[in-house]
Amino acid sequence: xxxxxxxxxxxxxxxxxxxxxxxxxxxxxxxxxxxxxxxxxxxxxxxxxxxxxxxxxxxxxxxxxxxxxxxxxxxxxxxxxxxxxxxxxxxxxxxxxxxxxxxxxxxxxxxxxxxxxxxxxxxxxxxxxxxxxxxxxxxxxxxxxxxxxxxxxxxxxxxxxxxxxxxxxxxxxxxxxxxxxxxxxxxxxxxxxxxxxxxxxxxxxxxxxxxxxxxxxxxxxxxxxxxxxxxxxxxxxxxxxxxxxxxxxxxxxxxxxxxxxxxxxxxxxxxxxxxxxxxxxxxxxxxxxxxxxxxxxxxxxxxxxxxxxxxxxxxxxxx
Amino acid sequence: xxxxxxxxxxxxxxxxxxxxxxxxxxxxxxxxxxxxxxxxxxxxxxxxxxxxxxxxxxxxxxxxxxxxxxxxxxxxxxxxxxxxxxxxxxxxxxxxxxxxxxxxxxxxxxxxxxxxxxxxxxxxxxxxxxxxxxxxxxxxxxxxxxxxxxxxxxxxxxxxxxxxxxxxxxxxxxxxxxxxxxxxxxxxxxxxxxxxxxxxxxxxxxxxxxxxxxxxxxxxxxxxxxxxxxxxxxxxxxxxxxxxxxxxxxxxxxxxxxxxxxxxxxxxxxxxxxxxxxxxxxxxxxxxxxxxxxxxxxxxxxxxxxxxxxxxxxxxxxx
Numbered sequence: 001x002x003x004x005x006x007x008x009x010x011x012x013x014x015x016x017x018x019x020x021x022x023x024x025x026x027x028x029x030x031x032x033x034x035x036x037x038x039x040x041x042x043x044x045x046x047x048x049x050x051x052x053x054x055x056x057x058x059x060x061x062x063x064x065x066x067x068x069x070x071x072x073x074x075x076x077x078x079x080x081x082x083x084x085x086x087x088x089x090x091x092x093x094x095x096x097x098x099x100x101x102x103x104x105x106x107x108x109x110x111x112x113x114x115x116x117x118x119x120x121x122x123x124x125x126x127x128x129x130x131x132x133x134x135x136x137x138x139x140x141x142x143x144x145x146x147x148x149x150x151x152x153x154x155x156x157x158x159x160x161x162x163x164x165x166x167x168x169x170x171x172x173x174x175x176x177x178x179x180x181x182x183x184x185x186x187x188x189x190x191x192x193x194x195x196x197x198x199x200x201x202x203x204x205x206x207x208x209x210x211x212x213x214x215x216x217x218x219x220x221x222x223x224x225x226x227x228x229x230x231x232x233x234x235x236x237x238x239x240x241x242x243x244x245x246x247x248x249x250x251x252x253x254x255x256x257x258x259x260x261x262x263x264x265x266x267x268x269x270x271x272x273x274x275x276x277x278x279x280x281x282x283x284x285x286x287x288x289x290x291x292x293x294x295x296x297x298x299x300x301x302x303x304x305x306x307x308x309x310x311x312x313x314x315x316x317x318x319x
Numbered sequence: 320x321x322x323x324x325x326x327x328x329x330x331x332x333x334x335x336x337x338x339x340x341x342x343x344x345x346x347x348x349x350x351x352x353x354x355x356x357x358x359x360x361x362x363x364x365x366x367x368x369x370x371x372x373x374x375x376x377x378x379x380x381x382x383x384x385x386x387x388x389x390x391x392x393x394x395x396x397x398x399x400x401x402x403x404x405x406x407x408x409x410x411x412x413x414x415x416x417x418x419x420x421x422x423x424x425x426x427x428x429x430x431x432x433x434x435x436x437x438x439x440x441x442x443x444x445x446x447x448x449x450x451x452x453x454x455x456x457x458x459x460x461x462x463x464x465x466x467x468x469x470x471x472x473x474x475x476x477x478x479x480x481x482x483x484x485x486x487x488x489x490x491x492x493x494x495x496x497x498x499x500x501x502x503x504x505x506x507x508x509x510x511x512x513x514x515x516x517x518x519x520x521x522x523x524x525x526x527x528x529x530x531x532x533x534x535x536x537x538x539x540x541x542x543x544x545x546x547x548x549x550x551x552x553x554x555x556x557x558x559x560x561x562x563x564x565x566x567x568x569x570x571x572x573x574x575x576x577x578x579x580x581x582x583x584x585x586x587x588x589x590x591x592x593x594x595x596x597x598x599x600x601x602x603x604x605x606x607x608x609x610x611x612x613x614x615x616x617x618x619x620x621x622x623x624x625x626x627x628x629x630x631x632x633x634x635x636x637x638x
Contacts, residue, residue, distance in 0.1 A: 018336065028346050048370070050369035053449070055449075055454075057452070118461055122458045131376075132456070134377055137385060139395075141397060228548070310461060
């Protein structure tokens with residue numbers, strides 16, 4: 001009887017064990033199935049690529065390099081930096097620092113107050129790393145032309161207009177934008193474009209290119225260097241004004257506002273001259289913006305608002 | 320005896336089931352533990368970022384766009400393309416195709432044989448997608464200067480020298496490299512650099528810029544456009560040769576080899592002239608390379624060897 005009584009008690013326990021076993025086995029099968037078939041491709045198939053294929057290496061290279069951070073806060077490692085013995089780019093040190101980790105102060109190094117470098121904007125871009133990273137595929141823009149057969153990026157143009165509208169520092173609606181490799185390249189392009197044609201039938205005398213002192217020296221050095229037959233560097237507006245009655249030639253006046261180097265807001269002083277309004281510094285982090293600038297020819301550059309001096313982009317907004 | 324015999328037989332079976340159950344449960348625990356604790360960070364902790372943080376979005380954007388491939392093979396989607404109503408860049412169609420997917424053939428579209436576009440190199444770069452992708456961080460090269468305070472990339476220079484050595488089409492050892500926004504920009508820079516100084520005390524007559532017909536038209540149009548006082552466009556070498564005895568001024572001769580437009584290998588024809596050797600097409604996929612070119616001033620461009628016409632990079636190798 002005891003045995004007989006035990007058996008009915010043991011049978012449900014055995015069934016429970018079997019049920020548990022079946023569930024457990026089923027769970028294992030499900031785990032295995034999930035592991036092999038249902039999980040995202042990142043987990044197994046491609047060794048942790050989280051669904052990325054060709055873009056993964058570039059992304060990892062960039063992050064690995066940025067994470068190095070071995071330049072003591074006085075330098076930077078760049079993807080296209082000079083490769084050292086270990087096969088990786090090394091630190092490029094800021095002025096006055098040296099050594100493999102930029103940790104050695106250069107002795108007797110003095111500050112150069114005659115020019116600047118927009119490196120102070122670096123922390124901003126590092127804070128916005130995800131929003132500002134761009135992955136460029138190897139086949140990017142192989143053609144000479146961009147959208148609709150144009151030679152400049154329509155979307156870049158849209159973004160520049162949106163930026164000026166948002167900041168409120170320039171009226172760009174109804175104006176054309178022309179890009180250059182930095183605004184330096186556009187300085188002579190404008191002088192050339194605003195000068196009379198030296199080969200015309202009734203050739204005018206060359207345009208006289210002037211600026212009010214103190215002015216940004218490349219206006220002079222570049223105009224003198226190109227040495228065109230249509231224009232010549234005439235010096236300061238004061239001298240030009242004194243000689244104006246003796247000469248009927250036209251003026252091209254550089255007006256930099258805020259001025260470089262003295263940061264004053266400037267307006268043209270020679271009546272009737274063609275004006276190149278250089279608004280490189282007309283941004284809220286450099287000056288008060290009284291009203292959006294709205295001259296016929298306005299120069300801007302990427303080195304001042306965003307700090308990308310090394311990427312060489314300038315633009316002219318013109319009627 | 321039958322019951323007694325049965326029991327010993329059943330007990331091992333029960334033990335077996337129990338052992339199986341324990342193993343299965345242990346496996347369950349292991350799977351769970353792996354799933355929650357041991358799996359790479361990609362799987363759970365950071366939502367599939369496979370260890371990437373700020374570079375992930377740019378990499379995914381680029382791959383997603385490249386995978387769209389909705390342009391019927393007659394166009395391309397670019398990251399900086401014009402954004403449509405769906406917030407994504409649309410197709411930019413090749414010549415003679417139109418519509419949102421570039422699937423509509425433009426009626427009566429004729430081929431333009433006067434100029435080309437290096438789009439035939441696109442399949443090559445797509446096959447080498449991983450090796451050619453570059454992720455540019457937002458703080459890339461903010462400074463005006465690059466490595467060691469120079470204004471051009473030392474590593475780019477190294478790569479260009481390595482490329483020429485590997486291909487064997489130019490001797491670049493011991494020569495300086497100068498970069499420009501395409502070789503077009505360097506054409507006038509060279510004319511300017513090779514001309515005599517118009518402002519020197521004993522000013523020489525302007526240099527006479529010539530080329531043998533048929534020549535690449537921008538030599539003429541650009542030289543004429545800049546209209547410097549130090550040089551002037553003189554036409555073909557044949558005309559220059561005829562007039563040479565009457566004029567003591569120096570010549571600057573453009574020698575394009577292989578020539579554009581007739582693909583002939585060319586050599587200078589005017590003795591004693593300064594030569595600008597334009598080797599844009601001196602690459603094995605365009606011509607036979609008899610020997611590495613070794614002139615004093617050699618022009619190259621990125622649009623011909625790699626097809627990156629839209630990225631605007633040219634270079635001069637000079638002694």
